[in-house]
Amino acid sequence: MLGGMRLNTFSERLHFQSPLYPDNLFGHLIATAVPGVEEWRDGVYRRTLRLPHGFGIAALRPFPDHVACTLELSDSRDSNTALDLCRFLLDLDTNPLTVDAALSEDPLLAPLVSAAPGRRVPRTTDGAEFAIRAVLGQQVSTKAARTHAARLVAAHGTPVGDLFLFPHSFDPATLAVPQSRRRTMAALLAALDEGLDLSAHADRSVARSWLSSLPGFGPWTVETILMRALGDPDAFLPTDLGIRVAAEALGLPTTPAALVRRSEVWRPWRSYVVQHLWATGDHEVNRIPA
Template sequence: MLVGMRLSTFSERLSFQSPLCPDNLFGHLIATAVPGVEEWRDGVYRRTLRLPCGFGIASLKPFPDHVACTLELSDPRDSATALDLCRFLLDLDADPLVVDAALSADPLLAPLVSAAPGRRVPRTVDGAEFAIRAVLGQQVSTKAARTHAARLVAAYGTPVGDLFSFPLAFDVGELAVPESRRRTMAALLGALESGLDLSPGADRAVAREWLLSLPGFGPWTVETILMRSLGDDDAFLPTDLGIRLAAEALGLPTTPAALLRRSEAWRPWRAYAVQHLWATGDHEVNRIPA
C-alpha cells in the first residue's frame, strides 16, 4: 500500500520505431479504463502497477517521437520491471515497418495500413487482471464491463496513492453477474491460484490449452487474453462482431470459419490486422478524447 508512504519518482522517455499510431493504442486503454485503477487526465494515461517488490503508478503521455513515462514506486528496485511493463503495454518494441509491409501485401488491408501506419496492439501490465476483466466483459457492453470492474475495485482494491490496485482475489458470490459467469470466474481464479501463467513470457500453447479447458472460456475470450496478456502477435478473433462487420464492409468473408481461413494470409501479424479492422468502426476505442 502506498498511502502515506514516500514514493520514488522516475521519469523516462520511452523510445519506439516510427511510425506509431496512438489513436487506437491510447484510445482503447482510455475507453476500457477501470475507474479507480486507470484514468485519463490532462492528456496523460495513468494506471497502477503490481510489481515484485511493491506497487506503483505509471503516467504515460504520447509524443511524435517518444512516450513520456513517469513512475511513482514504493520500491525503486522495481524501476526496470515497471519500465518493461509500460513498453509491453504500449507494444513499443514492435517493428511497424515489418508488420505494415506484411499486411499491405493484402490489397484489401493495404488502404487501412496506408491510412494509419504504425498501429500497435494495446496490451496490459497484468495478465491475471486482464483475464478477470475479460470474464467480467463477456456478453456485456464496454460500459457495463467497466461498471462491474469498478465495483470489484471499490470492494477489494488496494489503495495505491490516489488510485487502487486491481484485486486478484475476491468472493465471486458478490458479483452482480449470472450464475454461469460466477462459475467461470471461480474456475479462472482457481486456475490462477494453481499456477496458470498469463505473463508475457509464458508458454502460449500451455496457456491456451488451460484456458480452453475452463468452463465459459470460448475462443474469443482465450484469443483476447493471448493477444493482450501474453503478447501473441498472431491472435485472431473471427467471431468478434466488430471484425465481422469490418470484413463485410471490405468484401472479406464474414463467417468465422471462412474468415479464419482468409486470415492465414496475415500470419504472423493477425493481432495487428485485428486493430486495423476494428478501426473501421466508429467506436471510442479508436480515438483519443479531445
C-alpha cells in the same frame, strides 16, 4: 502513498521505432479504463502496477518521437520491470515497418495500413487482471464491464497513491453477474491460484490450452487474453461482431471458418489485422478524447 510509505518518482522517455499510430493505442486503454485503477487526465494515461518488490503508478503521455513516462514506485528496485511493463502495454518493441509491409501485401488491407501506419496492439501490465476483466465483460457492453470492474475495485482494491491496485482474490459469489459467469470466474481464480501464468513471458501454448479447458472460456475470450495479456501477435477473433462487420465491408469472408482460412496469409500478424479491422468502425476505442 501506500500504507503510509512515500512513493519514489522518476521519469523516462520511452523510445520506439517510428511510425506509431497512437489513436487506437491510447483510445482503447482510455475507453476501457477501470475507474480507480486507470485514468485519463490532461493528456496523460495513468494506471497502477503490480511489481515484484511492491507497487507503483505509471503516467504515460504520447509524443511524436517518444512516450513520456513518469513512475511512482514503492520500491526503486522495480524501476526496470516497471519500464518494461509500460513498453509491453504500448507494444513499443514491435517493428511497425515489418508488420505494415507484410499486411500491405494484401490489397484489401493495404489501404487500411496506409491510412494508419504504425498501428500497435494495446496490451496490459497485469495478465491476471485482464483475464478477470475479460470474464466480467462477457456478453455485456464496455460501459457495463467497466461498472462491474469498478465495483470490484471499490470493494477489494489495494490503495496505491490516489489509485487502487486491481484485486486478484475475491469471492465470485459476491459479483452482481449471472450464476454461469460466477462459475467461470471461480474457475479462472482457481486456475490462477494453481499456477496459470498469464504474464508477457508465459508459454502461450500452455496458457491457451489451460484457458480453453475452463468453463465459460470460448475462443473469443481465450484469444483476447492471448493478444492483450501475453502479447501474441497472431491472435485472431473471427467471431467478433466488429471484425465480421468490417470484413463484410472490405469484401472479406464473414463466416468464422471462411475468415480463418482467408486470414492464413496474414500470419503471424493477425492481432494487428484485428486492430485495423476494429478501426473501421466508429467507436470510442479508436480515438483519443479531445
